[in-house]
Amino acid sequence: MHNAMTIDVEDYFQVSAFDPYLSRDDWDSMPCRVERNIAEILALLEASGARATFFMLGWLAERYPDMVRQIEAAGHEIASHGYWHWRVTQQTPHEFKQDVVRARKLLEDICGVAVYGYRAPSFSIGPTNLWGHEVLAEAGYFYSSSIYPIKHDHYGMPDAPRFAHQASGSKALIELPVTTVEFRGKNYPAGGGGYFRLLPYWLSRLKLQRVNGVDRKPCIFYFHPWEIDPGQPRQAGLNFKTRFRHYTNLGRMKSKLELLLRDFSWDRIDHVFPEVAKHSNAPQA
Ligand SMILES: [Zn+2]
Numbered sequence: 001m002h003n004a005m006t007i008d009v010e011d012y013f014q015v016s017a018f019d020p021y022l023s024r025d026d027w028d029s030m031p032c033r034v035e036r037n038i039a040e041i042l043a044l045l046e047a048s049g050a051r052a053t054f055f056m057l058g059w060l061a062e063r064y065p066d067m068v069r070q071i072e073a074a075g076h077e078i079a080s081h082g083y084w085h086w087r088v089t090q091q092t093p094h095e096f097k098q099d100v101v102r103a104r105k106l107l108e109d110i111c112g113v114a115v116y117g118y119r120a121p122s123f124s125i126g127p128t129n130l131w132g133h134e135v136l137a138e139a140g141y142f143y144s145s146s147i148y149p150i151k152h153d154h155y156g157m158p159d160a161p162r163f164a165h166q167a168s169g170s171k172a173l174i175e176l177p178v179t180t181v182e183f184r185g186k187n188y189p190a191g192g193g194g195y196f197r198l199l200p201y202w203l204s205r206l207k208l209q210r211v212n213g214v215d216r217k218p219c220i221f222y223f224h225p226w227e228i229d230p231g232q233p234r235q236a237g238l239n240f241k242t243r244f245r246h247y248t249n250l251g252r253m254k255s256k257l258e259l260l261l262r263d264f265s266w267d268r269i270d271h272v273f274p275e276v277a278k279h280s281n282a283p284q285a
Contacts, residue, residue, distance in 0.1 A: 079117030133169025
């Protein structure tokens, strides 16, 4: 079974957990690490023959257009992570629409292919703002991968469907939730992020195998370029929880990803999900 590999392309200083410590005005003065990290990720994917979907932050794409074109030329799907990396919960519908229209147009202008996928920063579409789906459909997107059907302190919609479904906020949009495993009536995260970095690899593998084998469904996995970069500058003043979640096991991430790429078959979202592919002009896998 093919699973969907996804990368949320933001740099280390753009993560939502750093919002209280850095303003958007500071971004221009931060040393970007994204180009070198993307080069490593492209090499990793190439070595295992995997393809992936890259949810690109507009702010970075504008500054590194050649990087976006390079990702696209390597056979990967270009999708949108918005322009400014504001959580959807922090925006009005009007502000959200401006942000997602801007990012989509920018990405399409840079690489000359249609962009129809979106992932909300910090999975910030949930029970209080399902209007986000309608806005995305109006902005020309076909799918969203913005709901994490778990309980978490910053995000989550534990009672959302666990697998691909028509978005609750718009009939024109498909929602592709990040992978969870269900155990005794509760959902647990299985689709990457800090959990993958902090917990032993065998546990992640077991959970993904369960989704493929028991649920008979493809997985959607995600990670960030800064997670493979132990050499990134350290942000001062972080509280313990943020520091722990951001910096633990950065040095082990790359070898874990190598195992993950070896143990499962990975492709881009528009190849793995026929619901998305039938909307798009993407070549079928
Ligand atoms: Zn993000």
